[in-house]
Amino acid sequence: MSGGRVRARGLSLAFDGQPVLRGLDLDIExxxxxxxxxxxxxxxxxxxxxxxxxxxxxxxxxxxxxxxAVVFQEPRLLPWKRVWxxxxxxxxxxxxxxxxxxxxxxxxxxxxxxxxxxxxxxEAQRAGLARALVRDPAFLLLDEPFASIDAxxxxxxxxxxLALWRAHGPSVLLVTHDVDEALLLADRAVVIDGGRIVAQxxxxxxxxRDPASHTFSTQRRELLGYLGVPLVWSPx
Amino acid sequence: xxxTAITVRPSALRWDxxxxxxxxxxxxxxxxxxxxxxxxxxxxxxxxxxKLASPAAIVAAFWSLSISGELWGDxxxxxxxxxxxxxxxxxxxxxxxxxxxLSRRGEDAVDPVMQGLRTLPYLGMVPLMIAWFGxxxxxxxxxxxxxxxxxxxxxxxxxxxxVDPKLIEAARIFGLDRLATIREVILPGALAPxxxxxxxxxxxxxxxxxxxxxxxADRGIGYLIMNARDxxxxxxIVVGLLVYAILGLATDGVVRAIERRALAWxxxxxxxxx
Numbered sequence: 001m002s003g004g005r006v007r008a009r010g011l012s013l014a015f016d017g018q019p020v021l022r023g024l025d026l027d028i029e030x031x032x033x034x035x036x037x038x039x040x041x042x043x044x045x046x047x048x049x050x051x052x053x054x055x056x057x058x059x060x061x062x063x064x065x066x067x068x069a070v071v072f073q074e075p076r077l078l079p080w081k082r083v084w085x086x087x088x089x090x091x092x093x094x095x096x097x098x099x100x101x102x103x104x105x106x107x108x109x110x111x112x113x114x115x116x117x118x119x120x121x122x123e124a125q126r127a128g129l130a131r132a133l134v135r136d137p138a139f140l141l142l143d144e145p146f147a148s149i150d151a152x153x154x155x156x157x158x159x160x161x162l163a164l165w166r167a168h169g170p171s172v173l174l175v176t177h178d179v180d181e182a183l184l185l186a187d188r189a190v191v192i193d194g195g196r197i198v199a200q201x202x203x204x205x206x207x208x209r210d211p212a213s214h215t216f217s218t219q220r221r222e223l224l225g226y227l228g229v230p231l232v233w234s235p236x
Numbered sequence: 237x238x239x240t241a242i243t244v245r246p247s248a249l250r251w252d253x254x255x256x257x258x259x260x261x262x263x264x265x266x267x268x269x270x271x272x273x274x275x276x277x278x279x280x281x282x283x284x285x286x287k288l289a290s291p292a293a294i295v296a297a298f299w300s301l302s303i304s305g306e307l308w309g310d311x312x313x314x315x316x317x318x319x320x321x322x323x324x325x326x327x328x329x330x331x332x333x334x335x336x337x338l339s340r341r342g343e344d345a346v347d348p349v350m351q352g353l354r355t356l357p358y359l360g361m362v363p364l365m366i367a368w369f370g371x372x373x374x375x376x377x378x379x380x381x382x383x384x385x386x387x388x389x390x391x392x393x394x395x396x397x398x399v400d401p402k403l404i405e406a407a408r409i410f411g412l413d414r415l416a417t418i419r420e421v422i423l424p425g426a427l428a429p430x431x432x433x434x435x436x437x438x439x440x441x442x443x444x445x446x447x448x449x450x451x452x453a454d455r456g457i458g459y460l461i462m463n464a465r466d467x468x469x470x471x472x473i474v475v476g477l478l479v480y481a482i483l484g485l486a487t488d489g490v491v492r493a494i495e496r497r498a499l500a501w502x503x504x505x506x507x508x509x510x
Contacts, residue, residue: 054405069410076406080424080501089420090411115501131410 004065004138004171005030011050011060013195020046021058022195028139033165033172035182037223038192044175047192048143051173065171068139069132073147075124077116077131084112087131095134102134103127105167106160122153126160133164140170146181158184162207179223183216184209191226199226289471297471298478306460311479313456314445317373318487321380322441326434329385330392337396337426338418347393354386358440359447366452376448383444384437391433395426428502431495435488442484457483 006028013021020043028034038044049055051062052070077086087099103109106126116124125145132140142161146154162185165172176182182189183203191199201222205215271291277283278290285293301307332350335342358379365375399422407421449458457476464472 052409054409070406072402072406074402076402078403078407078421078424080427080499081420089407090416117501117503135410 004028004067005063006051006065006139006171006173007061007063008047008051009061011047011058011062013046013050013055013058020195021050021060023060024192024196026190026197028171028173030138030171031169033174033185033187035174035176035186035189036192037176037179037182037189037227039177039227042192043195044177044192045143046195048141048173048175051139052141065138067135067137068141069135069137070141070143071125071128071132071145073144075116075119075128077119077124077127079115079117081116082112083108083114083116083119083127086116086127087134089131091134098134099130102130105133105164106130122149122157125149125157129160129164133168136168137170140165140172142172142174144175144177146178147176154181161185179220179227180211182223183219184211189219189223191223193226193228199223285470286468287470289469289474293471294474294478297469298475301460301472301475307475307479310455310457310460311483314449314458314480315483317376317449317456318380318438318441318445318483321377321445322384322438324377325381325384325441326388326437328381329388329437330430332385333389333392333396333430336389337393338422350386350389354390358383358386358444362448362451365448371452376445376453379444379448380441383440387433387436387440388430389433391436392426392430395429396422398429399425428499431491431498435491438487438491439484442480442487446480 006026008024008026011021011024011026012019024043024047026034026047036044036047046055048070050058051064052068053064054070077083078089081089084096084099084103087102088095091098100109100112103112106129108123108126108130111119111123111127116127119127128145146157149157158181161172172186174182174185179189184207186203189201189203190197191201201219203209203219205213209216211217274283274288275291278285278288278293283290289297298307332346336346336350337343361379361382362375365379369375369378403421403425404417407417412420445456446458449456450462453459453462457479461473461476464470464476
């Protein structure tokens with residue numbers, strides 16, 4: 001078990017004078033699973049990119065574990081490397097065994113020698129997950145990794161992410177626009193709008209969570225309200 | 237549970253294969269008919285041998301040139317010229333593309349010159365090449381090299397620029413340094429267009445060889461052809477042209493074989509390979 005504390009203070013970033021992050025503060029406890037919710041353009045993906053070290057123009061203070069790994073929205077596998085080589089990328093030579101172990105863990109062991117372009121969307125995303133996992137991250141950043149996957153595969157991916165989180169115990173930052181996804185997976189949902197945190201909710205219900213339960217739908221309504229979605233029809 | 241790649245292909249291929257066999261046979265009819273008419277025209281002296289030799293005479297000329305060894309000597313000379321000039325041109329074009337594609341400053345220095353030079357009609361440069369390098373091997377090699385440098389430069393540079401920046405970003409975040417990123421991401425990503433450029437370059441190389449060998453040469457297929465012209469040997473001229481064509485096809489086939497191996501990860505090639 002490894003845990004990574006994340007601390008961000010006063011994060012600000014503007015693109016062409018247009019502020020994307022405005023003095024944002026965020027803490028993630030070791031092993032905590034935090035979901036960042038927000039509309040398109042709210043700054044949620046930018047926040048992830050800053051925490052991942054991909055956005056160097058941001059100002060403010062960031063403290064993240066050195067062992068961080070990202071799963072992107074698109075799998076971003078190198079098509080000319082076999083799946084296991086993609087998982088092992090950047091690792092010292094002889095990492096094949098580790099890569100294979102990670103692939104088995106995401107139930108993709110049988111596709112280790114396949115070319116990435118022959119994978120389905122769900123398989124490619126699992127390969128991306130294995131590539132993050134093999135680095136044994138203390139902090140796992142997930143940038144809408146399930147957004148382009150069909151609904152049934154997404155449910156399986158949710159279970160898989162939860163299982164991996166339980167087994168390895170990293171802090172997790174999940175960026176999503178899907179309120180139900182946040183409610184199913186996270187310990188805490190943070191709503192971002194206009195580059196600022198506008199609301200936070202602790203999701204205390206034990207997992208696995210039932211989307212039909214009363215607390216679930218109450219919290220869903222609450223979060224949708226923060227996101228500015230007027231809920232005329234309420235599922236009861 | 238796993239959605240593996242679609243595997244409808246094998247049976248579809250077999251069907252295609254059958255259809256291609258039937259169609260392929262049909263596609264032979266018109267060329268064979270044309271050659272038969274040509275032979276008929278020659279036999280009846282409708283086509284004078286001084287204008288165009290008969291197919292049979294061409295085959296006979298090919299045979300006697302092969303047996304005497306004359307053809308092979310000239311073939312080796314021409315092939316060597318193309319390969320050496322091509323290798324030099326590809327090396328220069330490729331290196332300049334790397335300089336241009338991998339650094340902004342390199343691009344500012346190299347690209348304007350290359351874009352300017354590539355507009356020159358390279359076949360029109362033969363007189364200049366002779367003025368610079370005389371009439372030996374050098375002007376021929378220089379022209380071939382000049383002609384083959386540009387397609388490689390342009391396609392490799394385009395390939396480097398076309399690599400998905402998201403892949404480069406991912407490579408960086410997963411721990412590849414600059415050099416490893418170039419080796420593992422940028423160059424493999426630029427390979428497909430660069431190989432297409434290589435095939436263009438080969439075409440340009442053969443074309444410039446043909447032209448420079450016809451203007452001055454004392455050996456090579458071009459010499460064979462020009463020599464035959466002086467004796468009105470149209471059979472030998474056609475043999476020379478056919479040899480050029482076959483050599484061009486063969487060298488192109490080599491590049492295509494490299495392509496199939498190096499781009500094995502591409503879905504179209506994966507499907508072919510099954």
